[in-house]
Amino acid sequence: FKTPISTISLAAQMLKDPAVGKSPQMFQHISGVINDETKRLRFQVEKVLQMSMFDRQKATLKMKEIEANELIAGVINTFTLKVERYNGKITSNLEAVDPVIFADEMHITNVIFNLMDNAVKYKKPEEDLELKVRTWNESGKLMISIQDNGIGIKKENLKKIFEKFYRVHTGNLHDVKGFGLGLAYVKKIITDHKGTIRAESDLNVGTKFIIALPLLKNN
The missing domain is CATH 3.30.565.10 (Histidine kinase-like ATPase, C-terminal domain)
Structure with a gap:
């Protein structure tokens, strides 16, 4: 969980930068990253119980x-x-x-x-x-x-x-x-x-x- 959360957090901080707002390309890239990482987080939530069976x-x-x-x-x-x-x-x-x-x-x-x-x-x-x-x-x-x-x-x-x-x-x-x-x-x-x-x-x-x-x- 920590990897996607830290990436989302970093991307969100970057969106606060006024320079990013002026660059549609950069804005697009960062919002794409947030979208992808949120998807990954959702997948991982589904897998928590499954991975609790790691040994079995x-x-x-x-x-x-x-x-x-x-x-x-x-x-x-x-x-x-x-x-x-x-x-x-x-x-x-x-x-x-x-x-x-x-x-x-x-x-x-x-x-x-x-x-x-x-x-x-x-x-x-x-x-x-x-x-x-x-x-x-x-x-x-x-x-x-x-x-x-x-x-x-x-x-x-x-x-x-x-x-x-x-x-x-x-x-x-x-x-x-x-x-x-x-x-x-x-x-x-x-x-x-x-x-x-x-x-x-x-x-x-x-x-x-x-x-x-x-x-x-x-x-």
Whole structure:
């Protein structure tokens, strides 16, 4: 809930800026973001009870045909506001020639959001955030990578990051709050989609998450 709420809040603050009112294009963009995020919030309310069954069963997925490049471009468009607030930037190379997957739109959207949100949480305080998002096809799969230039993860912690309630020790980084469910949720959703996720990271260089999902035609 916190991600869409903070995005809506930021967008609402921006609407107060008189300069925004003078730019119909900017106004349109911000109101679009508010609209999209409100929709996402509504979806998530419906899923609360379902996710309370986290341990007991597979999440109930509403599967449909999805054009992943479009979905990811939409997430990037919404997330740009948050990244720019930290003087950061997102670059994307959505190069998957076959981007069609059979998936739950809301959960896959959440996965991409969570991974981008992680990059914001674990950015280096002294460096502007750089996010790189890429899609491509490899051996009959859709591949998605989300790479940042953040604080990185020690090798011994890397294998634990997808465990529930595991939180990488970040020293004095007190702004990282929450229960450490983010990556456990991401892993569960990708696994329930018969996909895989792994992380590559170098301390003080950054982290890269790589997702592989089966294509619709191979499902």
